[in-house]
Amino acid sequence: MLEIRDLHASIQGKEVLKGIDLEVRAGEVHALMGPNGSGKSTLANVLVGREGYEVTKGEVLYQGENLLTLSVEERARAGIFLAFQYPIEIPGVSNGYFIRAAVNAQRSARGEDEIDAFDFLTIVKQKMADLGMKPELLDRSVNEGFSGGEKKRNEVLQMSLLEPTLALLDETDSGLDIDALKMVAAGVNALRSPERGFLIVTHYQRLLDYIVPDHTHVIVDGRIVKSGDRQLALELEERGYGWIQQQLEGGAA
């Protein structure tokens, strides 16, 4: 469903992605790992069309169509969801209202009726309970005053209600204690299905103990330098990113 070919992108004139090739098929979970500043979050942001990221070369096909000409909201409505590394606060806007507005915006883009307010409430409360979220988080302003863990759970809550086709998770594990990590992982695992693809961006492999990827890629300096299966993540955990660097330099020499 997602084909990335020779993708180059820069931020403020500085090239961060230097030729990414990656294919995610329906039903697959891909983990994208790499050291800080390697470009892994950049890739997620480019895919959702965030301002300030300029694609200089290459193409991205999503469900066979050119993704890069679509606006941010068109990509979202086409089923691409980003779980933010740093979820944004919107003071004065209740979380429940926000999520329902998002669900309805996507439904009306598909030509469906808006969701019934009571049905929505029933569903959202059940999902919140599954994620171990306090019910009052629905009435509070979006992410305002939420703890780090609550913010991340709130991202997964939105993901489960929007039911994306392609889910991008940007460092969703950062700032989570082990219990929260398990809850979040369970939420993601519940969404795994043959129709849905995942790209999970992470620095550490511990999230991958709970969300087991089909493929693992290592990104260094804007390029995917190694791809493999679950084992690659474990190996990285054990030997560190330095090991890849050495391998690369060794290979080049």
Added chain:
Amino acid sequence: MSDQPNAEIEALANREYEAGFVTEIEQDTVPPGLDEDVIRTISAKKSEPEWLLEWRLKAYRRWLEMREEDARWAKVRYDPIDFQAISYFSAPKKKPKLESLDEVDPEILETFNKLGIPLDEQKILSGVAVDAVFDSVSVATTFKKKLGELGILFMPFSEAVQEHPDLVRKYLGSVVPYSDNFYATLNSAVFTDGSFVYIPKGVRCPMELSTYFRINEANTGQFERTLIVADDDSYVSYLEGCTAPMRDENQLHAAVVELVALDRARIKYSTVQNWYPGDVNGVGGIYNFVTKRGACRGDDSQISWTQVETGSAITWKYPSCILQGDRSVGEFYSVAVTNNCQQADTGTKMIHLGRDTRSTIISKGISAGRGEQSYRGLVEIHQRASGARNYSQCDSLLIGDRCGAHTFPYIDARNASAIVEHEATTSKISDDQLFYCRQRGIDPEDAVSMVVNGFCKEVFRELPMEFAVEASKLLAVTLEGAVG
């Protein structure tokens, strides 16, 4: 923000102001110009008693000695106004006094229907009593009978002068004296109509009272005068709305509103101001120069002003509270939006005279396009006002980089036991917030509207339900095209 081709902007501007139509109707209009004869004519047309004519003339003579420049403290720019080019009286040609809605000109009823103001009592389910002022004259007041059973007076000002002259004479000018300021003094000389409300002792008004003002005729000014008196232990919630057709020239609206709250009385006054703001280049629009003031005369009385200001080319108003009674409470909740070339200088004065008086000021300013706005507020605590407290919060939100926001808080505390707190913030609507909404599939304009509504929440929750919905919709149309 990107510059769009002119035609597109025009289309947008035209779409934005839905109330901009003109009603074709025969008008009885006094020729432009102002002198004592014009004032005598207005007074005669309204069959006013001698004392009121004298009061008007006193104001007029005072006005002649005043200088318009002295009313220019606000941070707004406009060309000098030719007061001789304005017509000071315009009324639909019809019977002077209307007994029922059936006698109102169907064209006018149609106008109010278009504006979504239900005058037809049969259809009213919302329980809002309406007084509608078309140009200078009040054309219909609904629910009068039902209110009358409770002793509540809600009627056009001109009718109150005839039917309850003692009440009018007692309170008229008692809060805003005829010599108050250039525009209030002009209003005192030439005011034509408005609403009068009296709530008797111990009565809680069972429905929202509402006045809709409509300027229709070209080259007329609208000078209405509203007087609300809440007697001991009474309560009233009053709503004011306003619209005008789109015209290329500027029109003057110089109203005066006086509120009087006696012992333990409570008045809640809400305004949604949607006068024509002019086009995207700043041509046309209403000059909204309004003096609004309430006196908490009785102990434990309370006055709350809530305003949503989205219209007008220039807005200049400071709904204020004089807290005379001990433990009286003044509140001011304001949302002001300026887009395109609109200018607003608005705020409040809280004058603490009584002991243990309290006031709260929440002001939310939103600027987009080349809009400019200022919050101007005065908190004055007199020597006698021991235990007085004020809390002020002024937040400004900027959309784009060609607009401006300014805050001028004045504090004058002469009692050492007073506590005055002031907080002010200025923020830009964040790209991150918009991006977050859009990533969830929400349309960019809906996203702006959502973020702005969130910013205004503390004020909107003070508005009666129907008004809150209208205010939030107005906000959305005012900001349409603000983010590109």
